[in-house]
Amino acid sequence: MEANQFKAFGKEMIDYVAGYLENIRDRRVVPTVEPGYLRPLIPEKAPEKPDKWEDVMADIERVIMPGVTHWHSPRFHAYFPTGNSYPAIVADILSGAIACIGFTWIASPACTELEVVMLDWLGKMLGLPEEFLACSGGKGGGVIQGTASEATLVALLGAKARAIARVKKEQPEMSDADIVSKLVGYTSSQSHSSVERAGLLGGVKLRSLLPDETNRLRGETLENAIKEDLDAGLIPFYAVNTLGTTSSCTFDRLDELGPVCNEYNVWLHIDAAYAGSAFICPEYSVTINDFFQIFDEGHRTSGLLQLQPPQMVAGELRLFRHVAEGPSWLVNAFNVDPLYLKHEQQGSAPDYRHWQIPLGRRFRALKLWFVLRLFGVENLQAHIRKQIELAHYFESLVRSDDRFEITEEVIMGLVCFRLRGSNETNEAFLKRLNGRGAIHLVPSKIRDVYFLRLAVCSRMTEKSDIDISWKEVKETADELLAKNHCG
């Protein structure tokens, strides 16, 4: 493909995606295709000679769109929101053209340096104390991880390396394998599934603790578990505190868990992958400030804070504090340093390859730079406030109808609700609701109570969209209850 063809093709694609996003409400949010739908629509093998780009363009509507779940439709209320914005798309064009692999500073200095400064920008937006920032001159700083799961796994592996080193120092006769077999971490039964998976991948025991009746993990529960395990000769090393759980956007009691972790020298990993974005609004940063207070008192625990960036950017950010106890555990534990990756500036700038699982990394900071500049902090705050407001609006509609109940306090952009009645009724209700195809939700279950989760996901969602979603919910209930009545 020549440059001129690329220009024509690229510009046509720009127009196409603008049209796609601006008119996304017209599409059925979840497709009706069956598994295996796509294969018959395209050839059995790659063409020997090039196709025309115009044919590729035409195949998007024919082949791809019938099978797309439209995550950025205001009708999409499943899971949690993912990043999508015009500035981010444009930044990715540039990232794809430069296509450097930023594993070391010299491999593309701009790739590393922009990330260092962008994470400082974000840290300032979140109101983090200076020592968390690279610009403090200390060892703080952040990194963009590919996904939340990787961030969680990296934290767990860092905690594991730290625990092994500590125990070996105290009991040099113990082998690594002995130590690993005694390590135990703690998570809530409400933590994200990627925490459990990190335990499996990292080869360490994780105990799933029960939260209280409001679904928050409490300090006493953690402390009792730690004491029990210490008595049994185990080595507590890691705990996860979720701020905004996936099932119900609940906040664990950081004010209680933090001191316990300090007391027992347990690495506390804070997972705020969804709700963390909201901390850029001062009115929502209270929780995070509790965190700093805890850690200003005792520095033994390394604070790992995992936040999803402002919702319009893809990717996951982590900010490290007290690097001597944070990233250095990762950097040193998994450091391999072949000659072909060495460079003369080693040590005077971060080589991000040591801060993550992969060696390779894209020029991701461009997206953050474009998004922060082209929205501005005010608009990002306004976006978050609006999504929360829309969730509260949906909550008020649910509360206005006696057939329904709200099952969890609405704090961010997630509303958990159900029909008063059995789990079976609610399962039938969700199946019917999703089956109508106008909106899409996924369920969850806590203490055997099945409920529906409505997340405000699209950056384009307006009050009128919430009215439509509510109308769908209400009409589905009418249908179901009429049917049940007749049946």
Added chain:
Amino acid sequence: MEANQFKAFGKEMIDYVAGYLENIRDRRVVPTVEPGYLRPLIPEKAPEKPDKWEDVMADIERVIMPGVTHWHSPRFHAYFPTGNSYPAIVADILSGAIACIGFTWIASPACTELEVVMLDWLGKMLGLPEEFLACSGGKGGGVIQGTASEATLVALLGAKARAIARVKKEQPEMSDADIVSKLVGYTSSQSHSSVERAGLLGGVKLRSLLPDETNRLRGETLENAIKEDLDAGLIPFYAVNTLGTTSSCTFDRLDELGPVCNEYNVWLHIDAAYAGSAFICPEYSVTINDFFQIFDEGHRTSGLLQLQPPQMVAGELRLFRHVAEGPSWLVNAFNVDPLYLKHEQQGSAPDYRHWQIPLGRRFRALKLWFVLRLFGVENLQAHIRKQIELAHYFESLVRSDDRFEITEEVIMGLVCFRLRGSNETNEAFLKRLNGRGAIHLVPSKIRDVYFLRLAVCSRMTEKSDIDISWKEVKETADELLAKNHCG
């Protein structure tokens, strides 16, 4: 940012990147900036109100480009090539607009289904036997991993899970920790650094074995190590066979290692992250066919084949065979299945989240689809042949000058060479060569012999570019030797 602004901005960026790539030869390949260069060039924090996109556009040349190492310049000969092409950039625009997270089939059916079929297309291009393909109706199929490192780690974790399960069945009294402490894997001292790192991350012993005098790992070496470890009560479980090492693009003796792994029931991981692309040319697929012959004889070992896709696509592909022994070890070992990720079609299509470390995944198959269609197999083969031909051309220039020696057989697009003389002379030579700024190479060292690696990286490299690179090499040698002579 409104749609109209996006259209103007996006199209300007398309023009910019076309101009960047078409004129990339005019830029100094490695920047001259010092660590910390970027911070003073931009504000200390994110703007409160939006910047103009025109200002962002202007800042690319002012802020970013001075710090970019131009990986796609024909003057860039470091590391190995990474993916970059016009069709891939356009595909990423679409991927960024759809911005689905394809963790399950229902989360965006097109995202999963296109990947399944694209990996079949690629499997056919490589001439893989049918059982490797999803379309065989069996359990074969491939997946795109984010990076080569992740592919290697996933394979190691799968092998670990398989070994634990096998030993537990034979010796139910052994604990997981006991088993893990006895596991031992094998790699060559010439394997990529990500293999060693996978061992560290996976918490298992890896023995680094010495290759023969031509740098190939031999079957006898592996067998001796396995026997030794079995005698010591250890459990051999995993071996890596590199086809195209990073230091010198050497091919381990798959014809010898394969049977040994079969004999001792050791999971053989084939790392062809660089050279595997060339297997789409029939004349280079001989090696891979050896592999199939081995595994047609004994099916106990699960073949994991890690290939970098045709060089114009970013990402890593893996193809699994005998899924009962391949991905199922991953799927089952690390399966966590919360209600919010369940769906009705589970089991009738792959949920790729089980095949990888992260939960989230982009719509990456679009890039493969666009690239394969818009180049066509013929042009991709032509591209690979041309890069290898250019490497041989550079080799001939080096051989024409008695001051130099070729240190490794040139098979693919990498030429390993050095000045006849000491390591110190060659270190000074590389420093001077890179310091001139016209071309960029990285060194390596095998058995204490330091040499230079010249990889043909850019898809735009022509014979005239190689002439320029040779001229640089030659003139630098002239300078250095003249200086040494005078000094």
